[in-house]
Amino acid sequence: MKRKPLDRATIVGAGIVLADEQGLAGLTMRNVAGQLGFEVMSLYNHIANKNDLLAAMADQVAAGIETPPPDLVSLERVKAIALALRATLVRHPWAANLWLQHLPGPSRTAYMEALLQALDGCGLSPDATHLGFHAVDNHVIGYTLQEQGLTDGLASVDDPEALTRDFIASMDPEIFPATIAHVQQHLNGDNGDSFEAVLDIILDGLTGL
Amino acid sequence: MKRKPLDRATIVGAGIVLADEQGLAGLTMRNVAGQLGFEVMSLYNHIANKNDLLAAMADQVAAGIETPPPDLVSLERVKAIALALRATLVRHPWAANLWLQHLPGPSRTAYMEALLQALDGCGLSPDATHLGFHAVDNHVIGYTLQEQGLTDGLASVDDPEALTRDFIASMDPEIFPATIAHVQQHLNGDNGDSFEAVLDIILDGLTGL
DNA sequence: TAGTGATGCGTACGTTGTACGTATAGGCCA
């Protein structure tokens, strides 16, 4: 049985699959090679080192961000891009963290361009446009990081809800009443989609500048 | 010469100093022990494992968040807490990332309580209060992460500005005009304090709910 | 046909976190 020869794109793809399945902790060079049916050192004919692989994975993920249809314009377009980014980052929970540590590659630059051009089409002041990029980009990435951060850190907790209850139980109601109430709200799940609500606040605020 | 005996707080403190100086990459158990004049395995009499140390460091940092004076109230108080959090996270650039991966300990819970109580004093609707916490908390942490993320990832680059220029030069002006313009604005430094500007947008938006 | 560069891989090394066992010293009870 003849294997297909290794190449960079294949390696990056395998890395993404592996990280999706096992998180970044499971992403070892030996695992990547094993998944492809090769030995570790063969990878290094196509990538410089692990950091290079991580950067490539981070960028490749950006290629999966869906572009809204061209007839969607103005702030609705900005919002659509934000939601598309969020969907992608949720699909690859390890990616947001990597975005923090690596410069954008071509795909992520294309996402930036799309968002910036969408903002340009909103008739905002130049300052508000510049600001809007960071506000939206940061909101999406930051929110997803917080939401999924525990996924990687507290990986493989079978009952996250019990953990939340324990967290509440560990607090003195005399000292932390507001925090207990806040966390309780999360348990009840009666806070709608706060991601989108804050996004709307930001978008509204931009028009006022 | 008699050493002071090890204890948990000392170890956590040394970890913080070490991470401040060398980043998380330099924070090895052997380094922490060495800095204190002990051997590695002695640390394990006081901490469970490295993850335990990281969680403790993450929480300890929160103890350094300054509380605004009691006469500062309403949204000004919220803003002051946000700025205090930001100052702390900037002082310890590795901390924000750890906050994503560890549950809050007592000190960070105290920060949460302070922010939540400040929001309670703003006369907002319960929904807006809940939302406000995440909007502010997320903005501060996310913004600092993006700003400092490269600190850890691209550690020890002697000339970050040259790197930015290279980044611009690597983009095709036909394809990425808006991105080039945006990055150029950063090089010119003519974008004021976008952190605070977005924070103000968020705070304004909360009052409208 | 000889040679050249790309590709796969075996071996080996340094670094990391930490399990395990042991030595020592201080406090407490007889």
Add this chain to the structure above:
DNA sequence: TGGCCTATACGTACAACGTACGCATCACTA
């Protein structure tokens, strides 16, 4: 006072990691 117990320090050792280095194999070109 003497014996013990627990807390603390640490030496040794190991598995897992990233990766440097050198060699073998193959495809292709001159």
